[in-house]
Amino acid sequence: MKKMWGGRFTQPTNKLVEAYTASIGFDQRLAEVDIEGSMAHVRMLGRVGVLTPDEADAIVQGLRKVKQRIDSGEVSYSVAYEDIHMNIEKMLTDEIGPLGGKLHTGRSRNDQVALDLHLYVKRVTVQTVEQLARLQEALLQKAEEHVDTILPGYTHLQRAQPIRLAHHMLAYVAMFGRDIERLQDSYKRADCSPLGAGALAGTTFPLDRKVVAEELGFSTMYDNSLDAVSDRDFIVEFLSAASLIMAHLSRMGEELVLWSSQEYDFIELDDAFCTGSSIMPQKKNPDVAELVRGKTGRVYGHLIALLTVLKGLPLAYNKDMQEDKEGLFDTVDTVSGALKLMAPMIATLKVKKDNMRAAVERDFSNATDLADFLVGKNIPFRQAHEIVGKIVLYCIEQKKYLLDLSLDEYRQFCPEIDETVYDALNVERVVDARDVYGGPSRRQVERVLSERKSRLNETFSWIKHVQ
Numbered sequence: 001m002k003k004m005w006g007g008r009f010t011q012p013t014n015k016l017v018e019a020y021t022a023s024i025g026f027d028q029r030l031a032e033v034d035i036e037g038s039m040a041h042v043r044m045l046g047r048v049g050v051l052t053p054d055e056a057d058a059i060v061q062g063l064r065k066v067k068q069r070i071d072s073g074e075v076s077y078s079v080a081y082e083d084i085h086m087n088i089e090k091m092l093t094d095e096i097g098p099l100g101g102k103l104h105t106g107r108s109r110n111d112q113v114a115l116d117l118h119l120y121v122k123r124v125t126v127q128t129v130e131q132l133a134r135l136q137e138a139l140l141q142k143a144e145e146h147v148d149t150i151l152p153g154y155t156h157l158q159r160a161q162p163i164r165l166a167h168h169m170l171a172y173v174a175m176f177g178r179d180i181e182r183l184q185d186s187y188k189r190a191d192c193s194p195l196g197a198g199a200l201a202g203t204t205f206p207l208d209r210k211v212v213a214e215e216l217g218f219s220t221m222y223d224n225s226l227d228a229v230s231d232r233d234f235i236v237e238f239l240s241a242a243s244l245i246m247a248h249l250s251r252m253g254e255e256l257v258l259w260s261s262q263e264y265d266f267i268e269l270d271d272a273f274c275t276g277s278s279i280m281p282q283k284k285n286p287d288v289a290e291l292v293r294g295k296t297g298r299v300y301g302h303l304i305a306l307l308t309v310l311k312g313l314p315l316a317y318n319k320d321m322q323e324d325k326e327g328l329f330d331t332v333d334t335v336s337g338a339l340k341l342m343a344p345m346i347a348t349l350k351v352k353k354d355n356m357r358a359a360v361e362r363d364f365s366n367a368t369d370l371a372d373f374l375v376g377k378n379i380p381f382r383q384a385h386e387i388v389g390k391i392v393l394y395c396i397e398q399k400k401y402l403l404d405l406s407l408d409e410y411r412q413f414c415p416e417i418d419e420t421v422y423d424a425l426n427v428e429r430v431v432d433a434r435d436v437y438g439g440p441s442r443r444q445v446e447r448v449l450s451e452r453k454s455r456l457n458e459t460f461s462w463i464k465h466v467q
Helices: 015-021 024-048 053-071 084-104 109-145 165-190 209-215 225-230 233-259 287-310 319-348 353-361 367-375 381-398 407-413 427-432 442-466
Strands: 150-155 158-164
Touching: 024 053, 024 084, 024 109, 024 209, 024 319, 053 084, 084 109, 109 165, 109 225, 109 233, 109 319, 109 442, 150 165, 150 353, 150 427, 158 165, 158 353, 158 427, 165 233, 165 442, 233 287, 233 319, 287 319, 353 427, 367 381, 381 407, 427 442
Parallel strands: none
Antiparallel strands: 150 158
């Protein structure tokens, strides 16, 4: 089969080379944006006089028919035509005849594929922001339901200080908020049109790059043709943001796995998001949370792979850059799949408030407050820390907790302790005493809930604005 670029070649491409270098197996995913970009390019060629109005209209109508065939699943792609661009051009030529060959006037596959990727990354960025916002929505709803649910906060997986479950949920809302901000910022780099850069040095045709960029919804254009066709920073940024999203989802998945275990027994995941065992009939496994945790590594791998591809490339385009797509597509699928599942899994999980409260009452997470109480009695903190350490050791030996001790037992260690110590060590009092900005007190949690709802509304407004 004669190649569209085969004029200077004297023998056909080796079949192994065809198979090895072809990208149609995966870049067919770009068909919609490729046709969209081609239509804008052709309409511009008609406006500037490179094509006649009738030619431009015929090509656009032909591309519409090709898109209809692709959407209906009627087409079969050929490795012989290498990639989505050449396959679509072949379909167009079959549809409208030799006129289809004028589609590529003033354009290279180098700036064409760059355009496709910019359009694609813009869209999946908005999609990912919306999915993150839906997850935030579920977390905020769950937080609002559990402002007064107290559980242990942990460091080193050891019970540390009591907090509100809402405060814990809001920590993840904050993480995913940063993910949204990163994506919104990286969107600016994706929102730049490379079309018109040609292979690397532009073209002799009088293209109107600005009108094409505007028609395709870009806010700016590359001002250097070499950079336009060789830049993949915007994909690296998306993969980087996606890696952090997966890191945050993995951390949340880990806690869902721990909290749903019999050892913690803090939550129960809905049956719809769990699976059973093929041999142990009693099992209810948190497979979704585990898989989210497990799939994180593949997204990290795609980021490192693309960085490695780019690290030694001379300007401008090199075939190595074909390796930018499969990792991007898999990352989009992996992150999207995780976010789609996590939001309803959070929304439907059952919180075991009594078990969380019992855990707080069976630990020493109020020990810091006892030290602070002693500081209020004019005892230096380091001395107070030592006194409380001895009291805790005594409690462990006596199989008691701080609120179980009598006033006489307390005074064995520090005569300054009085009956107000019991109020100071009350769980709600302990949590609400931490009323500093960003703390877990009811007042602070309610303030943050309100602010995060407002930010979520701003996110949805941004999505509508860029779509």
